[in-house]
Amino acid sequence: MADARAPIFEKVALIGLGLIGSSIARGARAYGAATRIAASDASEQVCARVRELGIADETTADLAQTVTGADLVILCVPVGACGEVARVIAPHLSPGAILSDVGSVKGAIVAQVAPHVPASAHFIPAHPIAGTEYSGPDAGFATLFQNRWCILTPQDGFDGEAVRKLSAFWTRLGANVETMSATHHDLVLAVTSHLPHLIAYNIVGTAADLEEVTQSEVIKFSASGFRDFTRIAASDPTMWRDIFLNNKDAVLEMLGRFDEDLTALRRMIRTGDGDGLFALFTRTRAIRRSIIEQGQDTAAPDFGRSAPREE
Amino acid sequence: MADARAPIFEKVALIGLGLIGSSIARGARAYGAATRIAASDASEQVCARVRELGIADETTADLAQTVTGADLVILCVPVGACGEVARVIAPHLSPGAILSDVGSVKGAIVAQVAPHVPASAHFIPAHPIAGTEYSGPDAGFATLFQNRWCILTPQDGFDGEAVRKLSAFWTRLGANVETMSATHHDLVLAVTSHLPHLIAYNIVGTAADLEEVTQSEVIKFSASGFRDFTRIAASDPTMWRDIFLNNKDAVLEMLGRFDEDLTALRRMIRTGDGDGLFALFTRTRAIRRSIIEQGQDTAAPDFGRSAPREE
Incomplete structure (x- = not known):
């Protein structure tokens, strides 16, 4: 029987280190959900602050480097930016990698992201329903998702190994996971x-x-x-x-x-x-x-x- | 120089012991704003509960008895009930007594209450802007008005001894007092x-x-x-x-x-x-x-x- 505290993913890549991204980084480390955390943000200033805070194992503005070798990649950027980021990282996704997001809308995310995702990767849109009215890497905290809902909207059905792993990740961060259609x-x-x-x-x-x-x-x-x-x-x-x-x-x-x-x-x-x-x-x-x-x-x-x- | 903690009123009569009325009773006692507190409520059940809580010196459903001898009477009943209560208590108000209320509207209160008030009493409508979503005598607490606003809408101008005394009462309960017209x-x-x-x-x-x-x-x-x-x-x-x-x-x-x-x-x-x-x-x-x-x-x-x- 596996140790309940064994990491669920080897390398988690977080794109966008605002309130949600930085809370996932903190939570993943605090609750041992990932062996390694890679962080990337379009803003050099945010990257510098993330390094100061020490909440990721590697931090760079280079998207390709960040997602390379990751078995879980989570887009934590505004909904309107997801399509473009997906286009850039798609060629660098590892075979079998799970690609997810945290956007508050799901239909539009699917429309913008899905066309870029290679057949070898699993795209599972997600929406953790948690937040505060503050923004930025300093606003995040490890317990943000405790007792909050996280909705997964997998396109290929609600079971399967990838959905179970992503679900286990969010459960480890304290969330209650629910699945439904994007619509x-x-x-x-x-x-x-x-x-x-x-x-x-x-x-x-x-x-x-x-x-x-x-x-x-x-x-x-x-x-x-x-x-x-x-x-x-x-x-x-x-x-x-x-x-x-x-x-x-x-x-x-x-x-x-x-x-x-x-x-x-x-x-x-x-x-x-x-x-x-x-x-x-x-x-x-x-x-x-x-x-x-x-x-x-x-x-x-x-x-x-x-x-x-x-x- | 008067002791800052000297009571501001001798006998404060509170009509209606819900969230606001019971908070005034508790606050007036906690901060020494009144020598004596008389409470009245149309509900015998509420009166009984107020006696159990011990937050007033006398509690009765008899309105006349409650207001007799009071130098401050505050109506803490719903806006729609103020007119009728004023009609009943008017003949029993002491000369020089201040009659006030806590209603969230002021124009309608003036229209309903003012016609009943004898010339010997001072009617000063008031609205403490404080509350919670709970109701009833158990919901009140002494610090409810701390750092909250209390608006007075005196009809005869914004100064005068009666306005100053009522203002001092609310200040003692922790409120910041502001005056403006009812409209x-x-x-x-x-x-x-x-x-x-x-x-x-x-x-x-x-x-x-x-x-x-x-x-x-x-x-x-x-x-x-x-x-x-x-x-x-x-x-x-x-x-x-x-x-x-x-x-x-x-x-x-x-x-x-x-x-x-x-x-x-x-x-x-x-x-x-x-x-x-x-x-x-x-x-x-x-x-x-x-x-x-x-x-x-x-x-x-x-x-x-x-x-x-x-x-």
């Missing part, structure tokens, strides 16, 4: 992630543009609800631009539903339909309870942002 | 609080009603953005029904602006305007920074809901 992934994420971000970006933009209420008042009194939106509206602009451009159909579909519901809600307010409002607000409260029960958030009031409790 | 308050809160709650209620409702994505998937993958909305969509349904019914005009006005901006954003996605999206997402990030700088939220990534950081 279903994009619909699920459109509602759980992309629409919420879109709405948050929009409301923060609206609040910033008002004439009757100053920006300083909005900031001052933000604790009354607004600030909950500003955290996700502070997420990386490049990453989110790419997500909306690459999951357009599902996002516009979900936005259409949101809009229909908002029209109904607006009518309830205008006509003074207190019972209708009360019924909706009671229903939404139950969903919050389920999220807490399933450990996807804490029940601590106000997320511990209030002053410490003491009587 | 301006309602506009500011419509954007910083009421619109965010409306949007959060709506998106949680939309997500619950989808056919293509199951409710269990929405809950499972909520960490990707959705859960940030569920906290505020779990707020007290009665309280929020009353807020929307009582600040209708300002809410519908802000919702109109939000809708215009959303139409523009939707067009950017449909036409693939990456530069437009990037510009908006960069602008909203700056507002988040200001909120953190002003201490209205912590910079801790993900509000500390991730597993603890360790390398």
Whole structure:
């Protein structure tokens, strides 16, 4: 029986050392998921910082060198950059290597990356659902994926040795692995992630543009609800631009539903339909309870942002 | 020079012992803001619980008895109930007593309460901007108002002895006090609080009603953005029904602006305007920074809901 702590991959190559890439590097080392970690980033500044942090065994801007000999290569660059990186590294992938990514959309990634992947390699798109509103190699940490979901969307079916190995890697980093089709992934994420971000970006933009209420008042009194939106509206602009451009159909579909519901809600307010409002607000409260029960958030009031409790 | 810890009021009467009322009771005692605290709640069950908790010096369902002899009376009931409570207690208010409230809307409160207030009492509407998504006397805590804003909307001008005393009371409980007109308050809160709650209620409702994505998937993958909305969509349904019914005009006005901006954003996605999206997402990030700088939220990534950081 194999040692539970035996490395799952010999050489893991990470392309892009932002929040996610640097967290994978830290996690893979902390939990012994890889014998060796090679890192590459298009920015020389990021490469230098990764060397200073010492979170990889080799760090270079040279993509070919980074992926050579790797049995797992993970693209941790913005969605819009994956196709070009795949094109460059494809000739250097080892036979049998697994190529994966961490992008928040999967259909567009498949369309952009798959054409470049040689038949000798296994392409398994992945999406670890974890993150903070910070970016860059300093923002990462080893426990980022603990108790978070990682969705795999293998094109060739949901079993097979390559899928099992990649699944074992993410499990070692603390994630719970789920598999589904790329299309279903994009619909699920459109509602759980992309629409919420879109709405948050929009409301923060609206609040910033008002004439009757100053920006300083909005900031001052933000604790009354607004600030909950500003955290996700502070997420990386490049990453989110790419997500909306690459999951357009599902996002516009979900936005259409949101809009229909908002029209109904607006009518309830205008006509003074207190019972209708009360019924909706009671229903939404139950969903919050389920999220807490399933450990996807804490029940601590106000997320511990209030002053410490003491009587 | 008076002792800084001398009580500010002799007898503070609190009507309604939910999250806010019970936090005022605890805070007033913890920081010595009142010599005596009298509590009243329409629910006998709540009264019994308040007696068990021992957070007031006298607790009764009898409103007249509670306010008799009080130099400060605070209505901590839902906005829609303030008018009726004011009518009942008005004949029992002591000469010179200050009558205040904690409602999230101010124009409607003035319209409902002011007609009942005798000329011998001072009516100063107030709104402490603090709370959690929990309700009831057990949910309160003494430090709830620490470093939070409390807005006073006095009708007779922003100075005078009564305003100074009420201001001192809230300052003693740890709040920062600001004064403005009731009309301006309602506009500011419509954007910083009421619109965010409306949007959060709506998106949680939309997500619950989808056919293509199951409710269990929405809950499972909520960490990707959705859960940030569920906290505020779990707020007290009665309280929020009353807020929307009582600040209708300002809410519908802000919702109109939000809708215009959303139409523009939707067009950017449909036409693939990456530069437009990037510009908006960069602008909203700056507002988040200001909120953190002003201490209205912590910079801790993900509000500390991730597993603890360790390398």
